[in-house]
Each structure stands twice: as structure tokens, then as C-alpha cells.
Amino acid sequence: MVKERIIETNEGIQDKLTVEIFDRFARIMRDKGWNNVDSIIKAGIVRGKALEIGPGPGYVGLEWLKRCPEATLVGCEISGEMIKLAEKNAKDYGFEDRVKYVEGNCLAMPFPDNSFDTVFSNGSLHEWEDPVKVFNEINRVLKPEGIFCLTDMRRDVNPLIKWFIYFLTKPKEIRPGFLSSLNASYTADEIRELLGQSDLKNAAVSKEFFGLCISGKKAVFS
């Protein structure tokens, strides 16, 4: 039996200290290559104008830009503190001309219809207050045939893997946040149910070793 989902936050990661701790954690994940950039590329997201939802300190999108020289990126992030950090990190990568961060809530994104070639997101879905609204927004801002790829943890992960990763997670201060994020994450069946209520059709949901990957193409007529 999978435990019931427990909401973690509907406001993103706002507190400055938590943002700094998260930056250290995300940097370690980047250095280990555990940030799902491979899944984003495997989904076919390799060029054009991309939107990243909830970039946090930015490493996922910045590493993706490094591997996709024909791409540009816009990040939609609810936390002003995270945006400050992501802008600093983008400068350190030398990518300030290829990436722009916009403060906004992905439940109602500040972008016109059909404005992005691709959309991706890592580790943010479990924080969205209403995923169906966000799936509808992704469908709205994507161009026809635009590709999307959303990766996140899954709550029904094998407990042995859960505790193994818990004890590997550094810095230690992030461990309670790791557990609360996991408890707020979805199972593949829950995501399929939510997608069924949304405009985002043609999505495949796959269970990975530790998480979930939701990917597909926007329909030509939707």
C-alpha cells in the first residue's frame, strides 16, 4: 500500500537559507550527473526555445544548454530568491545571453500561447498546487508538435532505494526536505489520472529507478 500524499508547499522554495542549502544539494547532484538532463535529451529536447518550469538554482537547464548549443532557455520560477541564485549561476556558466529567468507561477504562466518549442521540468511537479492547471498551461504555451518532458520523484519508490538515497543525500540539512518532497510526490497511476483530466494528450508516463518521466508531443490540433 502506498502512503497518502502529503502536500509539501504551494509557494515554492522561498526562504533564503533553504535556497542556499538547496543550491549546495543541486550542485552535488549536478556533479554526480543525477539531474535528469539525459532524460530531457532522450525525449528529443535538443534545440529551439525551451521553457523550464521551476529551475531553482538553474543547474538542470544550464547543463542542458551546455549540451545543446542551438538552444535558448526561459525559466519560470515562483521564488525570487531562487531567481537571484539562478542568474548568478548562469553568469558563472557564461550563459547570461542564452537564458532568462521570469518570476511567475506555472499555474498561470506569463507567456503567450504557442510560444515555446519545448518545455521541461525536474523535481518541481510535486510542489504544484494543481498539476492539471499546469498541464493545461504547458499545452497552451507549447507550439504544435512541441515536446515536453517532466521528471520528478515518485512516492512508491522501493523503501530500500528510498533510505539508500536518503543516507547518500548531502548536505545533511537537506534530508528532511528530501523526505517531505518524496511524500508529496505522485505515483505513475496518479499522474495518468491527472493527465486524463487535462488538455495535455499523448503523454507517456514511465517509472524510472527512483522517479517518474512524463514525456510526449503536443497534438497538432488541440
Ligand SMILES: C[S@@+](CC[C@H](N)C(=O)[O-])C[C@H]1O[C@@H](n2cnc3c(N)ncnc32)[C@H](O)[C@@H]1O
Ligand atoms: C525542488 S526544486 C527543483 C529545482 C531544479 N529544477 C532542480 O532540479 O534542481 C523545485 C523548484 O520549483 C519551484 N516551484 C515550485 N512551485 C512552483 C510554481 N507553482 N511555479 C514555478 N515554480 C515553482 C520552487 O521554487 C523550486 O525552485
